[in-house]
Amino acid sequence: MTELLRKAGMNACKPLATPIATNTQLDPGESDALDDPKPYRQLVGSLMYLLITRPDLAFAVNRLCQFMQAPTHAHWAALKRVLRYVKGTIDLGLRIAPSTTPVLHGFSDSDWAGCTIDRRSTGGYAVFLGPNLLSWVSKKQQxxxxxxxxxxxxxxxDVAAEVTWVQSLLHELGLLPTTVPVLWCDNLGATYLCSNPVFHARTKHVEVDYHFVRDKVVSGALKVNFVTTHDQLADVFTKPLSAARFNDLRYKLGVVPCPPPA
Structure with a gap:
């Protein structure tokens, strides 16, 4: 992170509490294109590497990646905001702790038609083994x-496919939990759709591969439960949030101050 800030010439920049403002709309053509897009691409590529241990950056970096082909000055300003957030949270890392109850569970969320360019939704998920975050994603739906x-x-x-893969990996390692993984969703209609075939008539236009989750629920391999929006941890991967909400979810994901080296 220190090297990233040095490359951007922002070692002494003023830190910010969040990586992206709640009212940010990054559209192509809203400002002049950068004369040289190479620095933008290099810095965003470095941020993608940083995501290995900083899931709190996932949504902001996902947005920045969508403009790699032709970044503008507005996109450069958004990138600098992310780096100012990195400056203020340079001591944070992903906590991994031992657990006596290694229950596999996941949270999934989506913002409907959040992209003003093509009206596609941004989906995100977080997969936990006990209290530890194993896998996370923030991406625009196809x-x-x-x-x-x-x-x-x-x-x-998407989260059902990821949990299935994690189950397979744990099985190979001889560590497969005995409990059925639970997926948490804050949309009642989606939870009903996973187990009630009556709703199938309303979703004939949905691609067949998305019904993969229903097959898993019917076979008993997965459970899908409702969770309130307030307790939806994947909310941080789908939309800009206020500082208070962002900090709360960041802590619950396990992104906390790292202990000093011994």
Whole structure:
């Protein structure tokens, strides 16, 4: 992180509490293109590497990556804001702790039609083993969702696939938990869709591969439960948040101050 700030010439920059403002709309063509996009691409690429231990940066970096081809001065300003956030949180890292109850569970969330350019939704998930965050993602969905339920259902399918992969890995290591993994979603329509075939008539236009999650629920391999929006940890991967909300979710993900080296 120190090297990243040095490359950007921002060693002494003023820190910020969040990586992206709640009212930020990064659209192409809203300002002049950068004369040389290479520094933008290099810094964003470095931030992608930093995501290995900093899930709190996932949404902001995902947004910045969408403009790698033709970044503008507005995108450069957004990048500098992320670096100012890094400056203020340079002591944070991902906490991994031993657990006596290694229960596998995941949170999924989506913002419906959040992108003003193509109206695609941004989906995100967080997969935990006990209290430890194992896997996370923030990405734009491949198709346009016609409802918030559809967008959330697609996000559920993504986290179901990830949990299935983690289960397979744990099984090979001889560490597979005995409990059924639980997926938490804050959209009631999406949770019903996972187990109630009556809703299938309303989703005939949804690609077949997204119904993967329903097959897992019917077979008993996964459970899908409702969680309130306030307790939805994946909220941090789908939209800009206020400083208080962002800091709360960051702590719950396990991104905390690192202890000093021995």
């Amino acid at each position: 198709t346009v969702a016609r409802s918030s339920t559809e967008a959330e259902y697609k996000a559920l399918a």
